[in-house]
Amino acid sequence: MVENSLADTERELRPRTAPQIALNEIAQAIGAQSSRDVDGVVASGICLNSRAIQPGDLYAALPGAKRHGADFASQAVAAGAVAILTDHDAAARLENEGSLPAGTPVLVAQDPRYAAGIAAKFLYGTTPDAPAMFGVTGTNGKTTTTYFLRSLLGAMGHKTGLIGTIEIVADEEVIPSVLTTPEATQLHGILARMRESGVTAAAMEVSSHAIEYRRIEGLNFKVAGFTNLTQDHLDLHGTMEDYFATKARLFTPEFASRGVVLIDSEWGERLAQVARDAGLPVVTLSTASAAGAVTADWTVTAVERSGLGHDFTLTHRDGETVRAHTGLPGDFNVANAALALTMIIAADVMPLEKLQQLLDAHDPLSANVPGRMEVVGHAPAAIVDFAHNPDAMVRALEAVRPGTEGRVIVVFGATGERDQAKRPIMGAIAARGADVVIITDDDPHDEDEQTIRTAVLEGTTNEALSMGAAAPEVFEIFPRAQAIKEAVRLATPADTILVAGRGHEVWQEVKGVNLPLDDRVELREALAARHDGGIDHTSVGETAPESPDNGTAE
Structure with missing residues (x-):
């Protein structure tokens, strides 16, 4: 079978x-x-x-x-x-x-x-322009940026393709996705399938695993884009230096014709220089809030909140500007949208004046991205996000805080058999960024669930104990569906619930068995039950035994 x-x-x-x-x-x-x-x-x-x-x-x-x-x-x-x-x-x-x-x-x-x-x-006849490929790498933001790219390319008149974590798409046909980046042999087959469907341009997530395991052999991207580099996948790479070196391999003439690098961090600044040293033409991008010693070619300016999203301007060092809007919450989605837009500009396929008309007419940077800051309810606001590492957790919490009148309630866990060092770090981040922290299970795989939760809880509790009166309430509740129900039960209409870590995923792997679990479905059903008066207000799941003196439940 x-x-x-x-x-x-x-x-x-x-x-x-x-x-x-x-x-x-x-x-x-x-x-x-x-x-x-x-x-x-x-x-x-x-x-x-x-x-x-x-x-x-x-x-x-x-x-x-x-x-x-x-x-x-x-x-x-x-x-x-x-x-x-x-x-x-x-x-x-x-x-x-x-x-x-x-x-x-x-x-x-x-x-x-x-x-x-x-x-x-x-064998499959792959060429650089059939279809033209736009590749995105980095720790966080790859998926969202590729969806933005595909939306931009579609607005430009292309039949588009997508290769990524959530799905593989050839024009309107969805193809089963097996890995963030399939094997090299499969990738070339997919590109041939796209050509059959008339696809002329495609966006692709390029994971560090794909580069390390050489799944991109034989490809050359029209533009390769870099989002950021933060702690993740150290179980594979060992150190951040090795992780960086793996990402940098994409930014060479072997795999790309040009690069666009977000230089909001030292990693980005280093990558831009390493890529140039390798002979790759590079365009740099920064957000105004993070602009450092290196002046970028394009800078995000005039960021203003607009509904859940933002309006912003992309300004070139020579004074040229492009105005844009993204409907997705969070400053990091402004950066993702700006990166996608800069990659299109760097491809030099459309005059800026025409690109501006396209942006005004189609709002392509508001494309829905499954499980990425996906809003599934209001009053209380309820959001599902894929944040599963420290940097992504910080970004997600910072994104929901400004628009929350009441409390921020976060539900999350950590994946088993993965980078164990990040577990207490994420727990501490949750304590600092939320008013109510509910620690639960993610995908434990073959690891003991309690061991994983305990490591996360240790980081949360230690941070909460240092915060005095500002400490959040902290709960340990499992299974995950029950934790989501409890978050909804605790919430007032002014609160925001953030369910983090799994995003679009619909299966939870426990001891080799895939159990159906979709955070979006669980959250919608709990909200519906709340509005229908069907939420059980009795105690749910488990909590640690005693609250410390500052009133925080461990």
């Missing part, structure tokens, strides 16, 4: 009309040597997963964390693979074992992961 599902998903990540490319041409394109004559052998796809093989595929057998893909080469051939692409040692082992059917070609490459991406590029 799982194997069928993987094969079905793989099929969706490819063009409907499979290419037919001679294997010897692919071998020549990637500089691979073949174990035997491949004349007459034709490939119609390429795949890294033996369980997702389609008939006619070239199977890329790559080293993995625990097993080598060559261990599954015979299964891949049985499923229809016409040849194997792998490294020298694995090819020798396959030859010695004799595990492959007689006559199975094996292509040998010095760097098979790189070769797989280039082979996919050649």
Whole structure:
């Protein structure tokens, strides 16, 4: 059942009309040597997963964390693979074992992961402008910025595509999303699928995992954009320096034609310089509140609140201006909108006067982004956001505070088997930024839920104890749906409820089992029950036993 599902998903990540490319041409394109004559052998796809093989595929057998893909080469051939692409040692082992059917070609490459991406590029016909790609990386803001980009590109008359955390879209067709950034072989297949649909421009999230695991091999972005860099994914990268170095790889001529970098932080300033040193043309952007020693090419000025969102002006160092509006709450969404707009300007595809007319007529920077500062209710205001790391938590809390007449109530947890150091940090941030803190579960994966909550609670409680009379109320309530109900029960019409951490996600992984859970649905239902008089006003869930002397429940 799982194997069928993987094969079905793989099929969706490819063009409907499979290419037919001679294997010897692919071998020549990637500089691979073949174990035997491949004349007459034709490939119609390429795949890294033996369980997702389609008939006619070239199977890329790559080293993995625990097993080598060559261990599954015979299964891949049985499923229809016409040849194997792998490294020298694995090819020798396959030859010695004799595990492959007689006559199975094996292509040998010095760097098979790189070769797989280039082979996919050649096989599926990827070019820099078919479609034109706009890539966004950074710790926070990638998803929102790509949605803004897609909205801008659509307003400009493009048929658009989107590749990201929430979904993959080719024009109006939604394709199942498997990773923030799919594997290189899948990406090139998706781009071919987009060309079939007439897509001329696409926006894509480029995660640090995608760069580290080389999922962007063979791609070149028309413009690459950088949002910010804050603590996250240190379980993969180890240090912030390594995290930065991974992000910086995108900003080279190999992967981009030009870059747009938000330089509101030292990381951004460094990245702009590193990219220039690598030979990449770079446009810099800053927000007026964060402008530092380095003068940016474009600066966000004249920011004014407008409803839940903001009006702002983008001002160039030579005096040119572009006026814009975003309907999404939060100063950080002004930065996301400004980055998307600057990336379009940097692409040099439309005069500023015409771009201004487009902005005035279509308001493209107010595009709805599922689970990103998504407003699901009023009186009390109720917002769901993906904030799942310290910086994102700060930004989300700062975004809701100015428009809240009453209290800010935050519901959040921490993900299991991920960067454990950020748990007490996020707990402390919640204590400083909210009036009521409800700690609950996120995705525990295979880790003990209580252990995770305790680490978050420690940070919250320690910070609350140092705040005296200003300390928030702190509760530990689980399961998560119950915590959301309690937040609604506690809220007055003047309060704001922020449910943070999961955003658009609709499954909660617990001990290997995916349980249905959508924060937006739970929040809407709790609000509906409140307005219908159906909220249970009895005590909900669990809290820590005693309140400290300052009146804060632990």
